[in-house]
Amino acid sequence: MRLTFREVASFWAAVTKPAIEYQESACWLWTGATHPALGPALRVHRFIDGPVCRMPRGAVFSWASAREVSWQLAHGVVHMDQKLVSTCGNDLCINPAHMVLAPLV
Numbered sequence: 443m444r445l446t447f448r449e450v451a452s453f454w455a456a457v458t459k460p461a462i463e464y465q466e467s468a469c470w471l472w473t474g475a476t477h478p479a480l481g482p483a484l485r486v487h488r489f490i491d492g493p494v495c496r497m498p499r500g501a502v503f504s505w506a507s508a509r510e511v512s513w514q515l516a517h518g519v520v521h522m523d524q525k526l527v528s529t530c531g532n533d534l535c536i537n538p539a540h541m542v543l544a545p546l547v
């Protein structure tokens with residue numbers, strides 16, 4: 443997905459990263475919003491593929507998976523036929539080292 447500079451900045455503002463020597467091994471905790479279907483989620487002000495919500499006064503926004511954003515910044519886009527699977531089991535972890543790509547079935 444295309445991300446604006448502002449979205450990337452708000453993504454990083456909602457991540458608590460461990461000390462540099464533990465950045466591979468320890469979880470990166472998401473402190474931003476969560477979505478019932480996506481888990482850790484970043485609000486974006488346009489339509490994307492995924493759950494869409496409407497705000498009062500007609501403004502429209504979507505939720506982007508924070509895990510997917512994290513993966514994308516580290517490795518590149520997650521394609522439509524792929525999904526990310528957590529390998530650490532922490533619902534709020536968005537460390538790209540703690541996910542693997544799997545086929546979407």
Ligand SMILES: [Zn+2]
Nearest residue numbers: 469530535540
């Ligand atoms: Zn983790």
